[in-house]
Amino acid sequence: MVSSDNSIASSNGSLLFDERRWVTQICSTLEEEVEEGVQxxxxxxxxxxxxxxxxxxxxxxxxxxxxxxxxxxxxxxxxxxxxxxxxxxxxxxxxxxxxxxxxxxxxxxxxxxxxxxxxxxxxxxxxxxxxxxxxxxxxxxxxxxxxxxxxxxxxxxxxxxxxxxxxxxxxxxxxxxxxxxxxxxxxxxxxxxxxxxxxxxxxxxxxxxxxxxxxxxxxxxxxxxxxxxxxxxxxxxxxxxxxxxxxxxVPNAKEASETIDETEVHIGIPELNDTKPTGNPSYVKKFFNSVWSQASGLQILGVLATRPIKFLVKIPWKIISKFPGVSILAARVAKLFFFQGDEKSEDEDSSNEPPLVEEIMIPSVTELSNAGVKFSATKGDLTTISFNSRTATFHLPTVSLDVNTEVLLRNLVAYETTVESGTMVFTRYTELMNGIIDTEEDVKLLRQRGIILNRMKNDEEVAKLWNGMSKSVRLTKVGFIDKVLEDVNKFHSSRWSVKARKIMKTYVFGSWQILTFLAAMLLLLLTCVQAFCSVYRCGSRRDNVTNLG
Known part of the structure; x- marks a missing residue:
């Protein structure tokens, strides 16, 4: 009984000691705050x-x-x-x-x-x-x-x-x-x-x-x-x-921050135009990809964009688009032929709205390079990030990566997230690099342009570093980086090859109904040709022409 009382007394003594120390610290802090008067x-x-x-x-x-x-x-x-x-x-x-x-x-x-x-x-x-x-x-x-x-x-x-x-x-x-x-x-x-x-x-x-x-x-x-x-x-x-x-x-930004009200959103950089197809026509995809890759080098789209061809196409297009099935493709194909390049993006109307996750989407370095974008290294801070639409040049600061860089990058993001009340410029930069780098091939292209100085084991390690930077943070608008994202996406989307691939992927490869319709139309065309030749004897006429020659 005595021992239990002693233990209670000792515990009360330690508790009393803690309380006294707490009171002493509080009094001292309040007195010093009054004396110093500086926050x-x-x-x-x-x-x-x-x-x-x-x-x-x-x-x-x-x-x-x-x-x-x-x-x-x-x-x-x-x-x-x-x-x-x-x-x-x-x-x-x-x-x-x-x-x-x-x-x-x-x-x-x-x-x-x-x-x-x-x-x-x-x-x-x-x-x-x-x-x-x-x-x-x-x-x-x-x-x-x-x-x-x-x-x-x-x-x-x-x-x-x-x-x-x-x-x-x-x-x-x-x-x-x-x-x-x-x-x-x-x-x-x-x-x-x-x-x-x-x-x-x-x-x-x-x-x-x-x-x-x-x-x-x-x-x-x-x-x-x-x-x-x-x-x-x-x-x-x-x-x-x-x-x-x-x-x-990150020099002090002059622009005011626009922050979503204490909302944590998982920032991911999804692939642009990542539409899931309804089927899996792999052999058809390979065929069309092969044909398209061969045709893309013949400047066919440049011919299709000329005024005479547009005029010839425009007349029957109104009639053809009335057929069942073709009407589904009408709007997209019309954009492919009749796009003037001066239409405004819907994003411009909402430029003052807080950013959404979808607004961080940007194609990879490889995709941008294939679309004609050139990359150029700058010797400066993050404010040197820019995109020149006339020359299609993407300017990015040179970044040196070694075994210590990932810890440094992550702690800079943590500091910006917790301390800085302005725009989250550095976090936005890491999201940008996360978005344009998917594979070691992307790293290789940036390394060849002097944007990445790789002192790590290989390009794959660098790709893993940037891909691992996705995280939950508060969203905030960063004016000059958001403008770069918008300009790059607009340029990439305006390329003929990108438009055509998007149409084929979304409305042809992704729909067995369209493929069935095209097969039926082809079968109907062949049937008509066969019927025509059975009446007018196409084969005999060809033989006669050959004999005359």
């Missing part, structure tokens, strides 16, 4: 479950934790000794203060640190300050690998030399790089700036050195090579590394 926007969110469920390994750190979200995970705690080693070296490099004084400064900035995180941090102020001091020291030492200094800090330290070598080919280096760029593994950059400030004579020199590190880092990890002439980075404008990289790739 700091949240920049580190948890990855949405809809994204996390698709590929959790792309969002959970593999080697080490930065910040509070994954700090106590047992599988990551082995790296703490390496982070402590960097903290010791940081202590030696501090000019006028000791590491303990730096921690005390971070304790005073507890509210600022907590404000960056969306999730509640169940740490007291001192624990959080020590954690951030050690993690910021580790991050600063890693970033020094990208400064203009010749020496590589990690290589100078025996316990850290296995992480980074001259060629940066070590497995551990790639793991660190991926972990650093994960959304839930971000820490505020002002902590790194403060440590560097105590190692440099002034804020100006500290900011210049940190700017050089960040420029080198972004040039190294960014899949888009658009920073050749970038001179400096204002460290104070960026909350953390992932936000910095995002803003380098």
């Amino acid at each position: 700091i926007p949240v920049s580190v969110f948890s990855v949405p479950k809809t994204l996390l469920s698709i590929k959790p390994e792309a969002y959970n750190p593999e080697l080490f934790a930065l910040g509070p979200y994954h700090h106590w995970h047992p599988q990551l705690y082995e790296m703490e000794r390496y982070k402590l080693a960097t903290a010791k070296r940081t202590q030696k490099q501090l000019q006028s203060i000791k590491l303990r004084q730096l921690v005390e400064y971070f304790i005073k900035k507890e509210h600022t640190i907590r404000s960056h995180y969306h999730r509640h941090l169940d740490f007291n102020g001192e624990t959080l300050a020590w954690m951030m001091t050690i993690d910021a020291s580790f991050l600063l030492e890693f970033l020094r690998n990208y400064s203009n200094a010749k020496g590589k800090v990690f290589r100078k330290v025996p316990t850290m030399s296995h992480m980074v070598d001259a060629a940066r080919m070590k497995l551990a280096y790639n793991c660190i790089l991926r972990d650093i760029m994960m959304l839930e593994n971000q820490i505020p950059l002002f902590l790194v700036r403060k440590i560097l400030r105590f190692q440099c004579p002034s804020y100006q020199s500290a900011d210049k050195e940190l700017s050089n590190m960040l420029i080198g880092f972004v040039k190294e990890v960014s899949p888009f090579k658009m920073m050749e002439n970038f001179s400096s980075i204002d460290v104070r404008r960026h909350a953390h590394l992932l936000q910095l990289l995002y803003l380098m790739i």
Whole structure:
């Protein structure tokens, strides 16, 4: 009985302790908010479950934790000794203060640190300050690998030399790089700036050195090579590394975002004109495809489009279209012959409406190339995406893909989904690439044009990467990308070969009734020819002509 009372008392004691700590944290937070009077926007969110469920390994750190979200995970705690080693070296490099004084400064900035995180941090102020001091020291030492200094800090330290070598080919280096760029593994950059400030004579020199590190880092990890002439980075404008990289790739859009009201929609890029046939006439399809491929090279459609042929066709067409069965094809075939190319798309009337899933449809690279579209690489950010209808040229930024790119792309999408309130430009770009890349042949064509720089195993791996980027996100209009999608689809749909294939696929190959009707008409025609020849003796007349010759 006594033991049970003691256990109840101890449990009540721990509960009382938790309540007191909670009250203390709340009071401290409220007092600091009143004192500072400055609202700091949240920049580190948890990855949405809809994204996390698709590929959790792309969002959970593999080697080490930065910040509070994954700090106590047992599988990551082995790296703490390496982070402590960097903290010791940081202590030696501090000019006028000791590491303990730096921690005390971070304790005073507890509210600022907590404000960056969306999730509640169940740490007291001192624990959080020590954690951030050690993690910021580790991050600063890693970033020094990208400064203009010749020496590589990690290589100078025996316990850290296995992480980074001259060629940066070590497995551990790639793991660190991926972990650093994960959304839930971000820490505020002002902590790194403060440590560097105590190692440099002034804020100006500290900011210049940190700017050089960040420029080198972004040039190294960014899949888009658009920073050749970038001179400096204002460290104070960026909350953390992932936000910095995002803003380098996606400059602030001026257009207002138009978002579907908190609706999650599964974004898929279906095939254009993907109409299911009612039958499976495979042998007929092969025959018509063979005939069409031979006829397409003879410029027959160019002849059919001339005015005399149109006039000759138009007169009997009104009569022929009255026959049973032919009326089904009347509208489509009329478009094939009499299309003027100046009719407006229905999508133009709804250009201001929120986007639907169907509006993301776009043909693959192979299909566009077969329709006459040319691809051209640009050396810039995502705002360089465009389509020139006059030259049929699709402009896309060059993207470099390696073993770290998928994690980077997914976390940029997660950051944009959770943090950025404007248009989801980067997400729309990934949907565009998802749509135009279906197979390794599509990747090969883009690689030959310099749009994709493939540093992965093969083109098939790249195709799998982009095809795996389909996910559930909120839909939003991105004006210039939506205009490109519309122009590309309009150009592709206006091609004669595409129209004819669509008609044959939808109304001929997809309907046994039409095939039966055509067979009956052919049989009727042959019967008429046979009857005509039986009356007028076609064979004997041919023999007479041959004998006269």
